[in-house]
Amino acid sequence: MNIKSFTSLRGLACLAVVGTHVWTLFDLQRLITARYGVDSFQNKIAIFVDRTFNGQAAVEVFFVLSGCVLALSLMSGSAANKPSWVKTFYVKRFFRIYPALWLSIALALALWPLIKTGLSSPAYSAWATSAFPAKISAPLVGLSLASIYVHLNWPMWTLRVELFYSVLFPAIYLLVQNPRTRKPFLVFLALVALAPIPRTLSLHYALAFGLGALIPLTRGISHFRYRLIGLGLIPVLMYSRILLEGIFDVKNIETMEILIAFGIVYCLFHNKRRMPLLDRPIFEYMGTISYSVYVLHFPIVFGLGACVVKALGTSAVQQQPLLMASLLGVSTLIITLPLSMLSNKFVEDAGNTLGKRLAASWYGRRQEAPILAATVEEQ
Template sequence: MTTTVAETGIAARPVVRRRNRERLLALDGLRGVAAFVVVLHHLMLIALPVSGPSGEPVPFTGWWWLERTPLKLLTAGREAVVVFFVLSGLVVVLPALKRVDFSWPGLIASRFVRLFLPAWAAIAFASLLLVVVPRVPQQVTGGSWLARQVPHDWTWPTLVGQWSLMIGGVPQNNVLWTLRWELAFSLVLPAFVVLAALLGRWWLPTGVLALGLAVAGTVGGIDALGYLPIFFLGTLIAVRLLSLERWSETRSARRVLAVVLPISAVVLVLEFLLAPVVPQGTDAAHAVRGIELLGAVGIVVCAAGATRFRTVLEGPVPQFLGRISFSLYLVHLPILATLAFLLGDWNWPVVGAIGVPLALLSGWGFYRLVEKPLHRVARRAKKNAARLVEDAVRAGRR
């Protein structure tokens, strides 16, 4: 997504299978690219009120190219989050499918440590920036996204309430809303795995049903129905992953995937491409937004299959972004917002020139100092939780 996904082709030679690996490097790379897209998305939100059009962009202007063509892939932040959710549904499930003795309590304990502890550190980081660098409301356009969604002051009760990550939004770092759905998925994951395993043979109608539920949830404003099927589709891919890899290595599959990838990229941003004829905010636009999930699934399938797209995602830049993706996601918004309040949102090019490299550097530092050490804590939590549950079960049988 740092380049237009539609421009990526399919390899003419087979790619070595990785069926014995629980971790596909290409999926890490895709996650990293998606995280960088979210960074650019928030930069564009800062720029929009001062340099964007007041209504529909005039054809062939800069904003028209960015908002009404496949170049929207570069800044499609919400759509990048949909890709995150599909990826979570896939990669979190893989260890459970490969190990008979897999511990679900251990998974939940591990996920809590890996999700919530870095998030709490990110809230502390954002709050520190808010205290150290005073935010003057007059520095940003009134009524803009920055003025409405990013706080310029704080109170202890508000800060303490936000640490639950479950009560309303998280103004200090409002990208953290996604974590409540990541945790919800962890809690229902055993049921998702059973359903996907039972229905995996009928993957097409099952996938269509899940897509339909997601569309219904998006149109009806039912968040659980709109988001949880996204994770389930990732779980369905995980159950069918070996078959997908075998199929993707055939010559006919490479031709099919060469078409699937650009179509999926277009479908992923369909709401923006159709905005001139399907006004945003309408039920029809919400339905189109739900259908965009199909594009996210197609992109993940192409990344998991034996394609050149996978090879590109295994390159050094996507892999670096993938390594720091969660940390980058956690710290970038407070940095961009702080610079926008400090320099004024009318100086958004300077905010971007300073903020994007600084976010990357801070993401790397946060990964090294916070996230990576917590990986070890998460592994210990996983083992301890599994052992505690096992001991309790044995004690109950005596």
């Protein structure tokens, strides 16, 4: 397994989510169509960039990766300390997710006076104008800190899914690990994903976590071109939605994307060769700080969007929508990356360390885990 490729994939997926939010803050299609026409070169660029980011597919990569990483973590934990491995898992998971999430809520509250000034701009998309509540109250803040209410920081909806399946994951792991229950359980998850259940319940994402948990249990195939196929599946995941839209509903498209994401993660897990793109240090570091980038970027995007509208005016966005969106993207990275570096060092690492210490003191110190599992567990 190439740890660098795993980490870099998380970084690329995170950048795709950031790009999606930047690109959908302004109503680019409406603005470009009004100024240049629906068949204009500018409109084709906007559509191509939007399809390339495909933030939803990136989220599905996150879920499959989580299933794989959590399975590796439990494989080491259950073998090392059977009586307490589930409790240890829950404690570590809590301190892995919540500290940076709380920081993101604090950032959203700090930027709220600025953010709300831009929400009424005619340049904003319908999605952007409804991304935040009309009024922030103490109960909403409390629910946000618990990751129950997600509209103070939109990406938190995925963390709510992550938390839900983290609670269920020890059971998912045991069912996938047991050879007798593995196939029936995965078939059950596939049927749930394909069943006419409302997408808002997020039950189809169980398939992503189940398939992710399966990956460490699979054997490699000799002479299989993992690197070539893994890299080749990335553009398939990015652009398959273009072909599937109009044929399938959104939930079924996401289910197909989960299967493609599984193929990518499976190939990266078994690949032992260098990946020319994914093994670059810059992408590996992006993967290291990706969680902080993921939870912090959203209020920054909206704060900067309000600054653009306030400083340059709505007319500037209407006259040069692509330029303004690009400016917003660059500015978002310039501010988000340094802040995420600090968050990773002083918030994420501190939370991980505290979680490990509490788990050790409450449930007894675990034996030293294998290097591979310990390295992956940090991600």
